Amino acid sequence: MEIGALVLLIVAIAVGIYIFFYFIPVGMWFSAQLSGVRISLIQLVFMRWRKVPPRVIVNALIEGTKAGLVLNRDELEAHYLAGGHVAQVTHALVSASKANIELPFQMATAIDLAGRDVYEAVQMSVIPKVINTPPVTAVSKDGIQLIAKARVTVRANIRQLVGGAGEETVLARVGEGIVSSIGSNESHKSVLENPDYISRVVLEKGLDAGTAFEILSIDIADIDIGKNIGAVLQTDQAEADLKIAQAKAEERRAMAVASEQENKALAQEMRAKVIEAEAEVPRAMAEAFRNGQLGIMDYYRMKNIEADTSMRSNIAKPPEKGKKK
Numbered sequence: 083m084e085i086g087a088l089v090l091l092i093v094a095i096a097v098g099i100y101i102f103f104y105f106i107p108v109g110m111w112f113s114a115q116l117s118g119v120r121i122s123l124i125q126l127v128f129m130r131w132r133k134v135p136p137r138v139i140v141n142a143l144i145e146g147t148k149a150g151l152v153l154n155r156d157e158l159e160a161h162y163l164a165g166g167h168v169a170q171v172t173h174a175l176v177s178a179s180k181a182n183i184e185l186p187f188q189m190a191t192a193i194d195l196a197g198r199d200v201y202e203a204v205q206m207s208v209i210p211k212v213i214n215t216p217p218v219t220a221v222s223k224d225g226i227q228l229i230a231k232a233r234v235t236v237r238a239n240i241r242q243l244v245g246g247a248g249e250e251t252v253l254a255r256v257g258e259g260i261v262s263s264i265g266s267n268e269s270h271k272s273v274l275e276n277p278d279y280i281s282r283v284v285l286e287k288g289l290d291a292g293t294a295f296e297i298l299s300i301d302i303a304d305i306d307i308g309k310n311i312g313a314v315l316q317t318d319q320a321e322a323d324l325k326i327a328q329a330k331a332e333e334r335r336a337m338a339v340a341s342e343q344e345n346k347a348l349a350q351e352m353r354a355k356v357i358e359a360e361a362e363v364p365r366a367m368a369e370a371f372r373n374g375q376l377g378i379m380d381y382y383r384m385k386n387i388e389a390d391t392s393m394r395s396n397i398a399k400p401p402e403k404g405k406k407k
Contacts, residue, residue, distance in 0.1 A: 110126060110136055110137060110140050111123050111126055113140070113144070114140050114143065114144060117144040117147060117148065118147050118148075119140065119143045119144055119147050121140065121143070121155065125155070126140075129159065132159065132163075133163075134159050134162055134163065135162075138162060138168050138169065139155060139158050139159060139162070139168065141169070141172075142158055142168050142169065142171075142172040143155060143158070145172050145173075145176060146172055146175065146176065149175075149176040149179060149180070150179065151175055151176065151179060153172070153175075153187070154187075157187060157191075161191045161194070161195075164191075164195060165195065166191055166194045166195050167194055170194060170199065170200060170201045171187075171190045171191055171194050171200060171201075173201045174190050174194075174200040174201040174203070174204045175187065175190055177201065177204045177205065177208070178190075178204050178207075178240075181204070181207070181208045183204060183207055183208075183240065184240075185204065185240060189240070189241075189244075192244050193240075193243045193244055196243070196244045196245075198243050198244075198294075200243070203238040203240060203243055203294075204238070204240075206236075206237060206238035207237055207238045207240060210235050210236060210237045210298055211235070211236055211237070211238075212233050212234070212235050212236075213233070213234045213235075213236060213249060213252065213253065214231070214232075214233055214234075214303075215231060215232045215233075215234060215253055215256055215257060215260075216231075216253070216257075217229050217230070217231055218230050218231070218232070218257045218260045218261060219261075219308065220260060220261040220264035220265055221264070221265060221311045221312075222264055222265065222267045222268070222269060222270040222273060223265070223266075223267060223268050223269070224268065224269045224270060224312065225310060225311050225312015225313065225315070226269075226270035226307060226308075226310055226311070226312070227307070227308030227309045227310070227311050228264055228270055228273060228274075228305055228306070228307060228308060229305070229306040229307075229308050230260050230264070230277075230280065230302055230304070230305045230306075231302070231303045231304045231305075232256060232260060232280075232281075232300055232301060232302050232303060233300075233301045233303050234252065234253070234256055234297060234299075234300050235297070235298040235299045235300075235301070236249075236252065236290070236295040236296065236297055236298065237295065237296045237298055238294065238295060238296075239290070239293070239294055239295055239296045242292070242293060242294045242295075243294045246292060246293050246294030246295075247292055247293040247294065248293070248294060249295070251293055252289065252290065252293055252295055252297070255287075255289040256284060256289060256297075256300060259280075259283065259284035259287050259289060260280055260284060262283075263279065263280045263283040263284060264280065266283075267279075270307065273305065274305060274307075277302040277305055278302070280300075280302055281299070281300045281301060281302060284300050285297065285299075285300055
């Protein structure tokens with residue numbers, strides 16, 4: 083029983099010591115004092131109660147003090163409680179100070195809370211970043227397609243990081259500038275001979291306005307010749323014109339067939355009327371015989387006239403092919 087009680091006593095003492103040093107970080111306070119950071123044990127204890135890790139704040143204060151910066155403990159705590167990255171902000175402030183870049187604490191915390199990596203932004207301000215554009219397809223005025231690739235060298239614009247457009251916007255604007263510059267050339271050969279013309283035209287457009295970057299240079303890395311778009315368009319136009327002409331010819335043929343059918347129908351109708359009229363002739367003649375209006379000699383005289391007319395019509399007809407007169 084005495085051994086078990088002794089073990090429990092040792093465990094209780096160890097837990098008590100751990101709790102004591104957890105809420106009263108004497109070692110951290112001692113390190114801060116040695117580094118020249120003036121902070122009290124009470125303040126470290128209050129950080130625990132405010133759910134702020136003292137080590138994060140103390141390390142930031144030590145790093146800033148060693149770099150010659152004056153950081154405010156309350157501002158660091160407020161930034162941490164707002165969801166910011168205290169260590170990243172401190173690294174960025176130190177790097178900006180060493181590189182003679184103006185970066186106030188308020189701006190650094192605003193950039194960090196905006197979701198951007200402020201330390202990476204400072205590094206990009208010192209060492210520019212190269213962005214490779216995807217292949218950009220454009221067509222010159224002579225109808226030849228060109229496929230260009232460019233390397234865009236950018237530097238972070240610290241003042242535009244909050245609310246400024248990102249890399250996607252820069253790439254889109256550069257691609258648009260390449261397309262417009264190639265499209266304004268009369269011949270693709272002039273583009274191939276002077277690719278730096280594209281760079282000059284694109285840079286003059288001020289494509290970095292409203293973005294988080296400053297474009298330093300645009301270099302054309304490669305230009306390839308694609309399809310002859312002009313010839314393809316002309317071929318497509320010719321095929322379309324041919325189809326339109328065929329459609330119009332078919333429409334005229336259909337109209338001609340319809341007109342022919344209509345003429346045949348009219349002819350048949352007229353023939354039917356003629357036959358109907360001829361059928362009335364014998365009836366009229368019979369009626370004239372009964373009424374005494376037509377004599378037999380008149381009838382024979384009319385038949386002779388019809389025979390004479392038929393003979394004259396046969397004589398006037400041209401001879402058929404293959405037969406002699």
